[in-house]
Amino acid sequence: MEEPTVEVQGVWKRFGRQWVLRDLSLTVEPGEVVALLGPNGVGKTTLLRVIATLIRPQRGTVRLFGKPARALEAERGWIGLVANPPAFYRHLSGEENLEQSLALAGRPISRERALEAMERVGLPPGRAVAAYSSGMKKRLALARTLLGGPRLLLLDEPETALDSGGREELARVIAEVAREGAVVLATHDRGFAAEVATRSFAMEAGT
Template sequence: MSAISVTHLGKSFGGVRAVDDLSFTVERGTLTAFIGPNGAGKTTTLRMILGLVTPTEGGAAIGGGPYRDLERPVSTVGAVLEATAFHPGLSARTHLEALRLAAGLEPGRVEHVLEQVDLTASAGRKVGGFSLGMRQRLALASALLGDPEILILDEPANGLDPEGMRWLRGFLRAYTHQGRTVLVSTHVLAEIQQIADHAIVLRAGRLAWQGPLSPETDLEELYMEVTA
């Protein structure tokens, strides 16, 4: 069974067709790059997979069923769709502790995820003073609290410096080496090519290309060809 499956998915906002008859699968244990120009429908698709937006047509499933039917959603899928949804007056640790309590997770999870994203030294600082890169790390820590099998990430490299990019690349590769699954939307093609197993390319809300990536694949060239 695929980790994520999208079947004839469509979404219209008024007269705007954001996603149009889109179908693809993300297999377990893979890192899949989800790419396309701005406005191609990537974020809308991710939101429909997570049940945050209702499709006009078709459907999306995580582990064979819709997100709303997951018995333990935080342990099945973690998501980062934006890195700004934090109360600026809370510390990183307090923010994560509130999420942990709401989800009924073990107390040790907060310190564990802070260490995973290299934020332990800044955990007592108020989030309002965080850089965008630090907010990205905190958003990822929030997604990791439930120790999920699947990660869905929308532009997780936004705001990261070169060192942060290298860290993220290593983290995601190690995550899939554990047999877990990552679907990541990104514009940083040179970085994602180094670690992705597969790619899904959208153009104007439709599937432009999908398939495995080999060391010989020039992802930027492929991207330009299928989105032209």
């Protein structure tokens, strides 16, 4: 039987004296698209960052691809995280950002592939990211996801700032990743969640 892509068991996380996650458990199987729903401040982004191994919980365990999250090394390259807003180097162009990101992940790509991915998401080449709108940054993040081919995609409010065309492309990318792996997305938009997710996980004050 295939191991779950994500297994979060009894996780507690606090910042200062404030507990953000309290005894939270979540399992995501391969092929699933799980939407984390809930108002601001309930810990959706923190949970995504815990799953991404970027922050360590005070208590509880996180396993990814069947292995303890802290023991991941090569498998970390299978995780794709799209933050809100997505992070890129302002002084580099979109295609340069894509090339650099993939080269540092140990999977270098040619300029042509970067440009193809940008064309697919409707971005013009040669423009510094500093001149991008929020929606364009989201589209560039989609292009990076397409090129990276993650087995676990973590998305933080991915639909915000995207126009209808961008949302359709996002839904296609999510479906594409879910064919080979799993997707966890944090969102306020129940309509979007209903459209793309196979399961919703309602969060309330850290649980």
